[in-house]
Amino acid sequence: MDNRSPLLDYRLLRFLLRVPPMPWCANKKIMRDAMEGVLPAEILRRKKSPLAQEPFDLHIKNGSWHPGSIQDLSPRTEEFVDWPSFLKQSERLAEATHQDQWSSVPPVALNFWLHALKSR
Numbered sequence: 001m002d003n004r005s006p007l008l009d010y011r012l013l014r015f016l017l018r019v020p021p022m023p024w025c026a027n028k029k030i031m032r033d034a035m036e037g038v039l040p041a042e043i044l045r046r047k048k049s050p051l052a053q054e055p056f057d058l059h060i061k062n063g064s065w066h067p068g069s070i071q072d073l074s075p076r077t078e079e080f081v082d083w084p085s086f087l088k089q090s091e092r093l094a095e096a097t098h099q100d101q102w103s104s105v106p107p108v109a110l111n112f113w114l115h116a117l118k119s120r
Contacts (some may be wrong), residue, residue, distance in 0.1 A: 058099055066093070073111060074115050077111045086104075086107055
């Protein structure tokens with residue numbers, strides 16, 4: 001199964017590929033500069049710290065991530081995703097491989113995106 005990100009704007013991707021690694025990618029400089037004035041200074045100056053575990057894996061293990069819990073399915077989502085088939089496939093997320101677990105994200109993200117478009 002291919003992973004695709006159709007909502008990633010090509011112009012943004014081209015820009016990010018042209019950003020020089022130094023100094024912009026060191027210590028999250030590009031993000032820190034972008035958030036200047038938005039986030040408190042103590043957050044912008046703190047050191048990077050690694051995560052103890054992948055957050056998505058933790059959500060799957062404790063059962064807080066399940067696509068079936070979505071109450072408000074956009075009618076437009078069903079034009080692109082066979083939702084009943086998708087839910088049946090996603091019932092086995094806890095036993096699935098890491099790659100298969102991540103394959104449950106794009107249809108859910110599409111649904112949220114379509115709702116955001118509708119509310120604009």
